[in-house]
Amino acid sequence: MTGLLPEGFHDTLPPRADAAAALEATVLRVSAGYGYERVDPPLAEFARSLGERLKAGGLTDAVRFVDPVSQETLAIRPDLTAQVARIAATRMGHHPRPVRLSYAGPVLKLRGDQLAPARERRQIGCELIGLDSVAAATEILGVAAEALGAAGMTGVSIDVTLPDLVDVLAAGPLPVPPEQTAALKDRLDAKDAGAVAALAPAYLPLVEAAGPFEAALARLRAIDSTGALSSRLDGIASIAATLGDTVTLTLDPTERHGFEFQSWFGFSLFVAGASREVGRGGTYALIGADGREEVATGFSLYADVLAEQLPAPERRRLFLPHGTPTDVGRELRAEGWVTVAGLEPGDSPEAQLCTHVWREGDVAPA
Amino acid sequence: MTGLLPEGFHDTLPPRADAAAALEATVLRVSAGYGYERVDPPLAEFARSLGERLKAGGLTDAVRFVDPVSQETLAIRPDLTAQVARIAATRMGHHPRPVRLSYAGPVLKLRGDQLAPARERRQIGCELIGLDSVAAATEILGVAAEALGAAGMTGVSIDVTLPDLVDVLAAGPLPVPPEQTAALKDRLDAKDAGAVAALAPAYLPLVEAAGPFEAALARLRAIDSTGALSSRLDGIASIAATLGDTVTLTLDPTERHGFEFQSWFGFSLFVAGASREVGRGGTYALIGADGREEVATGFSLYADVLAEQLPAPERRRLFLPHGTPTDVGRELRAEGWVTVAGLEPGDSPEAQLCTHVWREGDVAPA
Numbered sequence: 001m002t003g004l005l006p007e008g009f010h011d012t013l014p015p016r017a018d019a020a021a022a023l024e025a026t027v028l029r030v031s032a033g034y035g036y037e038r039v040d041p042p043l044a045e046f047a048r049s050l051g052e053r054l055k056a057g058g059l060t061d062a063v064r065f066v067d068p069v070s071q072e073t074l075a076i077r078p079d080l081t082a083q084v085a086r087i088a089a090t091r092m093g094h095h096p097r098p099v100r101l102s103y104a105g106p107v108l109k110l111r112g113d114q115l116a117p118a119r120e121r122r123q124i125g126c127e128l129i130g131l132d133s134v135a136a137a138t139e140i141l142g143v144a145a146e147a148l149g150a151a152g153m154t155g156v157s158i159d160v161t162l163p164d165l166v167d168v169l170a171a172g173p174l175p176v177p178p179e180q181t182a183a184l185k186d187r188l189d190a191k192d193a194g195a196v197a198a199l200a201p202a203y204l205p206l207v208e209a210a211g212p213f214e215a216a217l218a219r220l221r222a223i224d225s226t227g228a229l230s231s232r233l234d235g236i237a238s239i240a241a242t243l244g245d246t247v248t249l250t251l252d253p254t255e256r257h258g259f260e261f262q263s264w265f266g267f268s269l270f271v272a273g274a275s276r277e278v279g280r281g282g283t284y285a286l287i288g289a290d291g292r293e294e295v296a297t298g299f300s301l302y303a304d305v306l307a308e309q310l311p312a313p314e315r316r317r318l319f320l321p322h323g324t325p326t327d328v329g330r331e332l333r334a335e336g337w338v339t340v341a342g343l344e345p346g347d348s349p350e351a352q353l354c355t356h357v358w359r360e361g362d363v364a365p366a
Numbered sequence: 367m368t369g370l371l372p373e374g375f376h377d378t379l380p381p382r383a384d385a386a387a388a389l390e391a392t393v394l395r396v397s398a399g400y401g402y403e404r405v406d407p408p409l410a411e412f413a414r415s416l417g418e419r420l421k422a423g424g425l426t427d428a429v430r431f432v433d434p435v436s437q438e439t440l441a442i443r444p445d446l447t448a449q450v451a452r453i454a455a456t457r458m459g460h461h462p463r464p465v466r467l468s469y470a471g472p473v474l475k476l477r478g479d480q481l482a483p484a485r486e487r488r489q490i491g492c493e494l495i496g497l498d499s500v501a502a503a504t505e506i507l508g509v510a511a512e513a514l515g516a517a518g519m520t521g522v523s524i525d526v527t528l529p530d531l532v533d534v535l536a537a538g539p540l541p542v543p544p545e546q547t548a549a550l551k552d553r554l555d556a557k558d559a560g561a562v563a564a565l566a567p568a569y570l571p572l573v574e575a576a577g578p579f580e581a582a583l584a585r586l587r588a589i590d591s592t593g594a595l596s597s598r599l600d601g602i603a604s605i606a607a608t609l610g611d612t613v614t615l616t617l618d619p620t621e622r623h624g625f626e627f628q629s630w631f632g633f634s635l636f637v638a639g640a641s642r643e644v645g646r647g648g649t650y651a652l653i654g655a656d657g658r659e660e661v662a663t664g665f666s667l668y669a670d671v672l673a674e675q676l677p678a679p680e681r682r683r684l685f686l687p688h689g690t691p692t693d694v695g696r697e698l699r700a701e702g703w704v705t706v707a708g709l710e711p712g713d714s715p716e717a718q719l720c721t722h723v724w725r726e727g728d729v730a731p732a
Contacts, residue, residue, distance in 0.1 A: 040383040
């Protein structure tokens with residue numbers, strides 16, 4: 001079937017598509033239990049308005065087209081978070097904060113990349129708008145972890161990062177010439193100890209302060225002689241204490257890739273079996289309609305990567321031979337059966353992938 | 367907020383978006399009970415491949431863009447049925463017939479029209495591939511009617527049409543010169559009695575054979591002196607008998623608009639309160655990978671039009687004041703409550719749109 005679809009696009013077939021839809025419904029059900037209410041923004045928007053709320057360069061990846069109605073360029077969303085931020089800042093701008101919003105839907109990119117060749121993805125998430133406190137981060141991580149568990153994921157692991165760590169240290173206890181900050185961040189991100197030692201040796205311990213949460217936190221506390229990081233470190237310690245043993249926590253304080261727009265707290269989500277992250281999130285600032293910044297905390301899950309982790313779903317289908325009265329089917333469906341009616345005399349339970357068959361007034365194995 | 371979004375696109379906000387998602391889940395749950403399994407095709411495909419399976423002109427309405435990977439033109443789907451037909455004919459071509467498939471997702475059009483200005487819609491549907499018999503049409507209409515009822519719609523009404531009626535009559539008992547057939551169909555569609563009388567007076571009774579099902583059927587039987595229509599008329603009579611009193615049936619035998627690709631049977635769905643149709647379907651032929659035609663029967667629902675009919679959803683949210691222990695929230699959610707945690711001392715049930723509040727160890731009205 002190669003060549004049927006463009007590279008980076010795929011069909012999801014039975015019974016996987018039902019399983020993927022159920023996974024998504026589970027995540028949204030768990031989120032709804034914490035008061036997150038769904039918003040559903042459109043697939044396409046004015047490119048300029050979408051671009052303003054996306055992280056730098058985000059819109060270069062978007063599919064664009066000229067709108068024959070407005071003569072303006074529209075873009076298919078490459079990400080849902082920016083749309084949710086727009087809704088929170090405009091249509092829901094009058095709503096008292098915090099506002100809890102959830103969303104689920106497809107996003108489209110013009111090009112895939114090597115790590116993630118898919119050009120269409122399903123994104124599910126929650127945004128807590130108006131707060132970026134420790135309490136906010138604790139709630140968001142708790143919802144994400146519970147949703148992953150409810151969706152059948154095991155071995156949930158959260159890699160915590162502190163996106164503005166170098167900025168805080170450079171502005172305080174460990175000064176770095178402004179023109180070297182970007183290079184330092186880049187080399188820390190690459191865990192390039194040699195280059196870090198050459199650029200700013202005081203930052204060298206950060207290269208090693210990555211790994212299991214408690215040990216890494218202790219190493220960071222040891223570096224933080226002036227206490228410039230103490231509120232951040234106390235914050236992530238409190239988050240870790242609340243999450244407890246339900247998840248595995250690691251700390252990678254200088255991981256920056258993809259966290260360029262996060263403020264003090266960021267995280268990546270992993271589950272057993274998945275070779276890459278299944279979601280991420282953190283604290284960030286969004287731009288309101290009046291240009292004021294507003295803080296927020298949220299997470300996004302990549303539904304496709306999660307759905308790949310599900311075991312092959314089992315079918316349980318009851319074949320109703322040709323001529324079975326319709327009220328028999330109605331009663332069996334009311335009992336929870338999936339019934340598949342034989343609409344012609346020649347149809348069979350085998351052809352209809354049925355596990356059971358209605359025979360002599362009873363359910364029998366097919 | 368005018369100008370935030372391009373014409374024909376809209377945001378769905380809380381609590382409507384959750385209600386719309388629940389409606390969609392209900393339709394798919396009812397369909398699943400009859401053995402319809404979900405497929406999830408991608409948003410974009412090669413334009414040429416999508417165009418081959420769409421009805422004439424369908425792809426002129428599609429958003430297109432050049433794929434930087436393949437250098438070919440891709441199109442965002444303006445309709446999901448053509449994709450489901452592709453899947454049935456190719457990836458699921460080896461599967462014994464009939465195959466029951468369901469789907470739900472957004473579709474995009476480059477332009478809206480006066481009757482339906484929306485350019486993005488959500489389409490939900492079921493396709494029974496491999497059969498276009500009376501039994502197939504009966505099942506499809508039954509699933510559609512049950513799904514609409516389960517989704518809370520009342521006053522479900524089905525307008526039945528016979529898309530190939532004029533062709534059958536013209537080829538048999540009521541000959542029409544081939545060059546006049548198109549004009550005759552057009553004038554019948556417009557219920558233009560004067561023009562029909564001038565073109566082919568024998569067809570005049572068809573103009574009046576529209577209305578409540580039983581009376582209209584009797585008028586058609588009276589026209590059908592040679593019995594050329596008898597299998598069709600017996601078929602729709604049988605479908606009507608099975609559906610019984612659960613729905614209101616009307617018959618508009620020469621309605622053609624939008625049924626250009628249906629074969630012997632077509633229908634439009636209406637519900638109380640909706641000013642336009644909420645779905646449609648019928649029997650049709652699809653083109654397999656090897657070029658052979660295959661018959662099928664299906665329906666599509668327009669989820670947005672349906673969701674507009676839902677009453678404003680009521681919220682039931684329980685506020686947990688700042689400092690409420692986390693296990694209290696867990697227990698209340700397990701009981702089915704939506705809990706909204708006060709993450710700061712100043713937060714209030716009013717600000718969080720809560721109907722209830724946790725007070726002195728108990729649930730109280732807010």
